[in-house]
Amino acid sequence: MENKLIIGLIGLGTVGSGVVKTLKNFPEIEIKSAAVRNINKKRDVEVQEITDDPFKIVNDPEINVVVEVAGGVDPAFELLKTAIVNKKHIVTANKELLAKHGAELFDLANKYNVAILYEAAVAGGIPIIMPIKTTLQGNKFKKVAGILNGTTNYILTKMEEKNISYQECLKDAQGLGYAEADPTGDVEGFDTMYKIATLANIVFHKRIDISKIYREGITNISAEDIKYANELGYKIKLIALAQSSDDELDVRVHPMLVKKENIISGINNALNAVMLEGHPVGQVMFTGPGAGEFPTASSVVGDILAIKAEYGKCENILPMTRCHHKEKAVQKDILDTKNSYYISITAQNAMGTIGVIGTVCGNNKINLSSVLQKGTEPNGTAHIIVITEECSERDIQNAIEQLKKDSIIINNLIRVM
């Protein structure tokens, strides 16, 4: 009989519990022990052995696979390095660690011939890492884009449904457990940034420096922006994007207006979506739950079972999942990108303001594709919404500076997909 696969679990929170529950259906996998912060906390799952010393797990000679679902860099980085040196395979959901130290971990894993699987680190329950590394590996990709954070997508969806402000919506989301008490990681786009760094890494076979990823969250999106976008035929989504051109990679995270005809505009609530574009496949898209106890457990358990299938049978376990590239991406500055823009403006004098906008944009080589004046308010001010044709980010930023100098109030500038 084959040996059982013996798991050590680091973290027994939401995802960890889901993993323990799901693995009950797979008696060929044994969870020997779990490391937690507080061993006295009541939990709805049982594990043979619970410890508050995670180093016991990564040093346990009986454990073959370390499953890390605790998150954060410290002590996860040290723990996984130790586990790898001890020749344990790794399954992790830790997007931050992979984005910041993936390169060191992958190199170390290759040195010690162990697999690092991390399907759960990007887009929760959606299979995306494995398809890119197996079925789609014959492709040369041009672009990967999507909605990678459930919390912000939930907030944007509810802002539209209920026509409420970001602040009001955030409070509701926190009450329902969709947003954390400190929501910064989600709403400022950090979580999305970590995920697109990992996706860009495996799609373009280049190492990504997250400090060079342009990042903007959703905290400046107003109920009006969502309403005007809707009238113009768009939804607003927090989009992660990585695209290749002229040997440079353009990697960024920011809100975008997405045309209603684009399926991505219909990905609502806590759902995620990942779109890939390349040759020969063309365009494929994956959608599903981007977070949560069970969807994330689905991906963690899938990775564990993939290791189990080859454990003891192959000199390299899952060789197609190994990361061998070392080249660093040349990452494009956002100022060197081209986009179409939505500009929301408040004007004291609508006709005069439209004239100034036309002149300033013209001077900066920016063509307008539509100008929408929303009815004048009692105090005489009017809202003006401008959509530009594709132009350079440098030019639009110059134009915005000049408009501000002309005392024109810019409420928001949002890129258009």
Next chain:
Amino acid sequence: MENKLIIGLIGLGTVGSGVVKTLKNFPEIEIKSAAVRNINKKRDVEVQEITDDPFKIVNDPEINVVVEVAGGVDPAFELLKTAIVNKKHIVTANKELLAKHGAELFDLANKYNVAILYEAAVAGGIPIIMPIKTTLQGNKFKKVAGILNGTTNYILTKMEEKNISYQECLKDAQGLGYAEADPTGDVEGFDTMYKIATLANIVFHKRIDISKIYREGITNISAEDIKYANELGYKIKLIALAQSSDDELDVRVHPMLVKKENIISGINNALNAVMLEGHPVGQVMFTGPGAGEFPTASSVVGDILAIKAEYGKCENILPMTRCHHKEKAVQKDILDTKNSYYISITAQNAMGTIGVIGTVCGNNKINLSSVLQKGTEPNGTAHIIVITEECSERDIQNAIEQLKKDSIIINNLIRVM
């Protein structure tokens, strides 16, 4: 240095050409020879050796992997059996062969310890087989459903866009190369049936008897059906479906009205979509190009590269892809299923007809959820559209028989998703 992987190709049509072109980027893969029907035909790709004897390929001791992209059962079945006995790994795009003889091929492959990969057999370029067998393997699935045929989806999309009949649209599609001269395999749902058989097999780990799959094509869908469905908030799509309940599998292919809120309704033209529902993942969906030279080549090449990654390194190549289940599915009769229905009726006397419909449906335990009378025509006839609540297929068929006896003209009966 590792040995090259040496490929023998059976079929050098559209997909075969795409495979040859794509493999140019992978010099570690050698295509030794290709078998074709007519060796004198001009082609836009070159292969070292071309033969019209495919048995030469499956018996060639130098060839490690046989890639079959010719289609059909005869001689593909004999060829692949011979190749397996000769210990060659198989990559195939042949949905008909897998649906009809997959069980024998999988058993034989297990006996000779070779892999059979067939990502390209279902949904073209969309990664679906590998994700089910790897990342999603921890799930217990309830349902798989989708749009699996590009030709019929293209026809239904164009019928709506241009408001034209099925016949007119088919002609256009044939002219553009989207439909074959004999379109039966596509428009009568055979192609979709083969694909859902394969999906159901791997999703539910049971062998499917295609003679027990209920199948209905799109040839009876009229421009009016599409128009009325649209008014009621639906699109009409050819849906393949397999769902599990009470240890029975309900597997079928027929047109369905799909609510516009459902992402599947927005999958247009030649795109395909596959939706999976299970625990712990919840619902995930995959969309992309379902056919064509390059998308299909993407999947074939992905399979070849997956074999290459493990070739010579594992005692079992890609063990997670092997098919070990032997249990036959208990397949539900369509009459034992429950559905909601769209009924299109032509009536001489609208009010009287609505009365009869109400009575007959009531007698058959069928509740109506909406009745829509479309304006009376010059000759006094009216169109009536009925949507029922969920009821049994047996009851609706009885009701339809009784309505016909009452001289009521039933134009169409379409299930609602």
